[in-house]
Structures are given as structure tokens and as C-alpha cells.
Amino acid sequence: NAGVTQTPKFQVLKTGQSMTLQCAQDMNHEYMSWYRQDPGMGLRLIHYSVGAGITDQGEVPNGYNVSRSTTEDFPLRLLSAAPSQTSVYFCASSGLAETDTQYFGPGTRLTVL
Amino acid sequence: KNEVEQSPQNLTAQEGEFITINCSYSVGISALHWLQQHPGGGIVSLFMLSSGKKKHGRLIATINIQEKHSSLHITASHPRDSAVYICAVFPPYGNKLVFGAGTILRVKS
Numbered sequence: 691n692a693g694v695t696q697t698p699k700f701q702v703l704k705t706g707q708s709m710t711l712q713c714a715q716d717m718n719h720e721y722m723s724w725y726r727q728d729p730g731m732g733l734r735l736i737h738y739s740v741g742a743g744i745t746d747q748g749e750v751p752n753g754y755n756v757s758r759s760t761t762e763d764f765p766l767r768l769l770s771a772a773p774s775q776t777s778v779y780f781c782a783s784s785g786l787a788e789t790d791t792q793y794f795g796p797g798t799r800l801t802v803l
Numbered sequence: 804k805n806e807v808e809q810s811p812q813n814l815t816a817q818e819g820e821f822i823t824i825n826c827s828y829s830v831g832i833s834a835l836h837w838l839q840q841h842p843g844g845g846i847v848s849l850f851m852l853s854s855g856k857k858k859h860g861r862l863i864a865t866i867n868i869q870e871k872h873s874s875l876h877i878t879a880s881h882p883r884d885s886a887v888y889i890c891a892v893f894p895p896y897g898n899k900l901v902f903g904a905g906t907i908l909r910v911k912s
Contacts, residue, residue, distance in 0.1 A: 721898065732807070732889070732902035733846075740898055748899060780846060788834040788893040789853055792900070794846040 691716050696781050696795035703771040703802045711766040711798050713781030719793070721784045722764040726750065726777040727797075733780065739764055740786060771802045806830055809890050809903035816910050822877040824906045826890030835873050836900070837864050838889040846889070849875070880910045 697712045715722065723738035725748075735748030739758040753775060755767040764783075768775060781795040810825045826835070837849040850857050850864040852873060857864050861880075866873040877884055890903040 723900070725902075730904070732805075732904040733891075733900075734902075735899055738898060746898075782846075786898075788832075789851055791848045791851060792836060792838070792891075793848070794838075796845045 693717065694781055694783050694793050694795040696779075696798050698798060699796065701798060701800050703768070703800065705771060705773060705802060707771050709768050709771065711768075711779055711781075711800075713764045713766065713795055714762050715764075715783040715793070716762065717783060717793065718761060719783035720761070720786045721790075722758065723748070723782050724754070724756065724764070724766045725780045725782065726775075727780060728777050736766065736779075768800075773802045776800060776802045805903070806894065806901050807890055807892055807903040809888075809906050811906060812904065813907045814909070816880050816908070818881060818910055818912045820880050820910075822880050822884075822908065822910075824875045824888050824890075824908070826873045826875070826903055828871050828873075828890075828892050828901075830871075830892070830894040830901075832868075832871075832892040832894060834893050835866055836891045837873070837875050838891060840887040840889060840905070842886070844886075849888075877908075882910045882912050885909050 694715045720741045724736040725733040737756040739745045779798045784790040784792045808827045840846045852866040861878045863876040887905040889905045891900045
């Protein structure tokens with residue numbers, strides 16, 4: 691199994707540009723989520739999904755969209771990038787039980803100029 | 804007040820020392836996760852706890868549900884243990900993990 695994969699690993703955007711961060715998992719996990727990690731702060735939930743066709747907002751959803759058309763894929767879209775979105779983004783997946791192991795992707799380091 | 808508090812924020816230890824990292828939470832939970840993040844690296848799950856104690860190699864994790872507290876211990880610490888250790892819980896509302904800010908551990912040889 692490849693586990694959780696994310697692309698790209700690094701990205702530089704200009705303010706106002708849009709882009710999609712890709713996330714895929716091959717473990718047939720129902721639960722997928724996106725987090726951002728900023729210096730001195732814990733991981734913060736952006737959006738999450740409990741299955742194909744179902745998404746919901748997390749703690750910091752503004753400026754981001756998600757969709758879940760398949761179990762495997764959970765892309766994160768930045769609609770109009772802002773410098774405040776400079777961060778490291780992690781995708782994660784797991785089963786639906788709170789006791790299930792969390793699997794994280796390698797992260798995407800995004801810089802918005 | 805954050806729902807999940809970790810202490811200490813930073814910890815420097817000499818190789819071989821016994822290390823304890825603490826996690827306190829303010830909500831009722833059914834599961835607590837300990838995660839590890841190496842510098843520049845990804846995040847891996849170390850333990851999931853719903854009660855009692857778990858051990859994996861030199862790592863031991865304990866939880867006291869009544870006191871809303873968990874500890875992560877590292878015995879015979881080694882420089883390769885240098886990483887950020889993160890505690891996370893599932894509160895009773897919705898499917899949302901809540902994370903502590905992490906403990907930065909540096910083990911010197």
C-alpha cells in the first residue's frame with residue numbers, strides 16, 4: 691500500500707492564484723481530513739469527510755473548498771491564495787471509529803507571495 | 804483555554820535519560836492519540852489509547868480518563884527520538900480531532 695499520498699510537495703503561488711492540493715489513499719478509509727500546520731500552533735482542521743459525497747467544515751475553512759467524489763481522493767482547493775495561507779498542509783485518513791489509527795500524508799509546503 | 808494542553812513545550816535531554824511528556828484535555832473523550840513528527844518529516848501515529856497503558860519498544864503511553872490526563876514516556880532516550888510529539892483527542896461533538904500544540908524534544912548525545 692502507498693498509504694496517503696499528497697502532491698505537490700512544494701508550491702509557490704502569487705496572491706490571487708488558485709490551485710488544488712491533491713490527496714489520495716489506498717486503504718479504503720472512509721474518514722479523510724485536511725489540516726494546516728503553522729509555527730507555534732497545533733494542527734488545525736480545515737475540512738473533513740466521512741465518506742464519498744459527504745464533507746464538512748473544520749476549524750479554519752475560509753478560503754478553501756473540498757470535494758469527495760470517490761473514497762480514495764480528497765482534493766483541497768485554494769480559491770484565491772492569500773499570504774495568510776502560507777503553511778504546511780497535511781492530509782490524513784482513517785477508519786470512522788475514533789480509536790482507528792490516523793495515517794498522514796507527507797505534507798505540502800505552500801508559500802503564497 | 805485550549806481543549807488540549809501539552810507540557811512541556813520544549814524539552815532537551817541527554818542521551819539515556821527518561822523522558823515524560825504530558826497531555827491534559829478538558830473534554831470527555833473516547834480516544835487519545837499520540838503522534839510523532841520528525842524535523843521536516845511527516846506525522847506518524849505512535850499510540851491510540853482509550854484506557855490504561857500501552858508499550859511499544861522504549862515508548863510507553865498511559866491515560867487516566869477520570870483525571871483527563873495522558874503521559875508519553877521514553878526510556879533510555881536516544882538522539883533519534885528528537886522530534887515533535889503531538890497529543891490529539893476526539894471530543895464528543897462531531898468527527899474532529901483536536902490537537903495539542905506539540906512538545907519539541909531534543910536528545911543530545
